[in-house]
Amino acid sequence: xxxxxxxxxxxxxxxxxxxxxxxxxxxxxxxxxxxxxxxxxxxxxxxxxxxxxxxxxxxxxxxxxxxxxxxxxxxxxxxxxxxxxxxxxxxxxxxxxxxxxxxxxxxxxxxxxxxxxxxxxxxxxxxxxxxxxxxxxxxxxxxxxxxxxxxxxxxxxxxxxxxxxxxxxxxxxxxxxxxxxxxxxxxxxxxxxxxxxxxxxxxxxxxxxxxxxxxxxxxxxxxxxxxxxxxxxxxxxxxxxxxxxxxxxxxxxxxxxxxxxxxxxxxxxxxxxxxxxxxxxxxxxxxxxxxxxxxxxxxxxxxxxxxxxxxxxxxxxxxxxxxxxxxxxxxxxxxxxxxxxxxxxx
Amino acid sequence: xxxxxxxxxxxxxxxxxxxxxxxxxxxxxxxxxxxxxxxxxxxxxxxxxxxxxxxxxxxxxxxxxxxxxxxxxxxxxxxxxxxxxxxxxxxxxxxxxxxxxxxxxxxxxxxxxxxxxxxxxxxxxxxxxxxxxxxxxxxxxxxxxxxxxxxxxxxxxxxxxxxxxxxxxxxxxxxxxxxxxxxxxxxxxxxxxxxxxxxxxxxxxxxxxxxxxxxxxxxxxxxxxxxxxxxxxxxxxxxxxxxxxxxxxxxxxxxxxxxxxxxxxxxxxxxxxxxxxxxxxxxxxxxxxxxxxxxxxxxx
Numbered sequence: 001x002x003x004x005x006x007x008x009x010x011x012x013x014x015x016x017x018x019x020x021x022x023x024x025x026x027x028x029x030x031x032x033x034x035x036x037x038x039x040x041x042x043x044x045x046x047x048x049x050x051x052x053x054x055x056x057x058x059x060x061x062x063x064x065x066x067x068x069x070x071x072x073x074x075x076x077x078x079x080x081x082x083x084x085x086x087x088x089x090x091x092x093x094x095x096x097x098x099x100x101x102x103x104x105x106x107x108x109x110x111x112x113x114x115x116x117x118x119x120x121x122x123x124x125x126x127x128x129x130x131x132x133x134x135x136x137x138x139x140x141x142x143x144x145x146x147x148x149x150x151x152x153x154x155x156x157x158x159x160x161x162x163x164x165x166x167x168x169x170x171x172x173x174x175x176x177x178x179x180x181x182x183x184x185x186x187x188x189x190x191x192x193x194x195x196x197x198x199x200x201x202x203x204x205x206x207x208x209x210x211x212x213x214x215x216x217x218x219x220x221x222x223x224x225x226x227x228x229x230x231x232x233x234x235x236x237x238x239x240x241x242x243x244x245x246x247x248x249x250x251x252x253x254x255x256x257x258x259x260x261x262x263x264x265x266x267x268x269x270x271x272x273x274x275x276x277x278x279x280x281x282x283x284x285x286x287x288x289x290x291x292x293x294x295x296x297x298x299x300x301x302x303x304x305x306x307x308x309x310x311x312x313x314x315x316x317x318x319x320x321x322x323x324x325x326x327x328x329x330x331x332x333x334x335x336x337x338x339x340x341x342x343x344x345x346x
Numbered sequence: 347x348x349x350x351x352x353x354x355x356x357x358x359x360x361x362x363x364x365x366x367x368x369x370x371x372x373x374x375x376x377x378x379x380x381x382x383x384x385x386x387x388x389x390x391x392x393x394x395x396x397x398x399x400x401x402x403x404x405x406x407x408x409x410x411x412x413x414x415x416x417x418x419x420x421x422x423x424x425x426x427x428x429x430x431x432x433x434x435x436x437x438x439x440x441x442x443x444x445x446x447x448x449x450x451x452x453x454x455x456x457x458x459x460x461x462x463x464x465x466x467x468x469x470x471x472x473x474x475x476x477x478x479x480x481x482x483x484x485x486x487x488x489x490x491x492x493x494x495x496x497x498x499x500x501x502x503x504x505x506x507x508x509x510x511x512x513x514x515x516x517x518x519x520x521x522x523x524x525x526x527x528x529x530x531x532x533x534x535x536x537x538x539x540x541x542x543x544x545x546x547x548x549x550x551x552x553x554x555x556x557x558x559x560x561x562x563x564x565x566x567x568x569x570x571x572x573x574x575x576x577x578x579x580x581x582x583x584x585x586x587x588x589x590x591x592x593x594x595x596x597x598x599x600x601x602x603x604x605x606x607x608x609x610x611x612x613x614x615x616x617x618x619x620x621x622x623x624x625x626x627x628x629x630x631x632x633x634x635x636x637x638x639x640x641x642x643x644x645x646x
Contacts, residue, residue: 327449
């Protein structure tokens, strides 16, 4: 994707704001009061800010996942399912390694998440490269297969003994990521009470790594050539199957970051539907960032603001459901999708 | 299986297939015209919510049905604007429609009724009730819509144009037809059918709306469309097959398949998606979408 002019990048968040404003008007609230409540709910103070960054962490990972596939000319709609399967792998590794010395379960969990996420994404990639099934449809289908797989795992083999909840038992204390609050309490400062954790730094590092991959490595270059001109790539000896499978596996690897942030950083157990739509928000994030890896964290921050601001709205405006954020994100995606097309048509 | 069980399984199959048939033929109209529709789920939700809300507020099921169609149509207009007028990416815009449908219905439900997005339970006069042999009007309408769609796509001028818009829009344009108008009509027909699919969920299968009640049925319908290789007769058969699987999953948790053992209900739920992937990957026949599906049309 070529760099988009600023107004195109801003069209999506403006659409989200406009949608929120209209919804507020529709229930008889002052839209500007609602915006102010969102800003203070998402940015006003240490706790709101930390929550915003915690949500943004998921969106950085999913935005990068969509972007890295898009750079290879692939549309990965399956980030949601890849995060889910990564979470299943993570939980199995952490629970199996529960008796190992400290940090071993943590490392095993992160590695397993990456392997499972990458493998789940690589299958649709391989199927497209070798069997001609379009990756868009197969990744959509794989989201639902992943969701069914996870709900089976959590009602049957992985459910905590004696529990009626579809969730695993809590992870061992060693298998917890370092949290901002740990540092604050060590310093004697007041804690934020938020799950913001080391995954945020991991996400920023991932953005830098994807930037290097896309612009400074042979593999990233091959993917770009293949996306821009498949026949030129074939002439130059680029192995099409390898490019597609590698791009999808990388995408799934990045999707696994959601599992790391949510399960090792916040929940400390495997629960149903933990990505909560982050995989789909990643599409909007990648579009807004023009698939440029270093822009992804910025776009993700904006969607983190929406998620946290919307979640806090209910306190001041009980008649406004937090689900309004999903609609606002939808309008952002619609406008981003429309803008993507007009650029292509122009 | 006794006669009674067979009968009840059959009628459950027909009932559960109804929203799939509506949504699948909605997708068929749209995609045969060259507009890929991954937004079936969101439009179904819009229809389900508007139908239940209107029926509950007015006490009249007919107004509920009308509202369901209108709400889904409104979403399909937004989709058509982005995809046809702006030439937007059809996958992205379809996913956007799903998010808008899920978010707006939950928001409006909470604002109107304040019960976590649910509508109040509908009473007898506010629901679609069985008319003949335990089948309600929507189930009968679904079969009628399927038959009419098959006829229209194969035998009418509109059908010819729709197929041309999907297979070779340049030829339609050269022959003096409007690709834009044809695609708008096809997407609108799809929008109306999605509204009925949603109405079936909240007015016939359940007595009211629950946030997220479509639970992936729009995507099962999409899978059925692909599995049926975009052919009307096969679409109907596939929807009945997937509806039948659903009926089995509901009736027999942990069904025992001879030679395999107990099958978890989730495996049955995943089966439509797995079958569709297997078909797409060429392990079971070959699926070929309309040639221009997914491509915005621009005059040379």
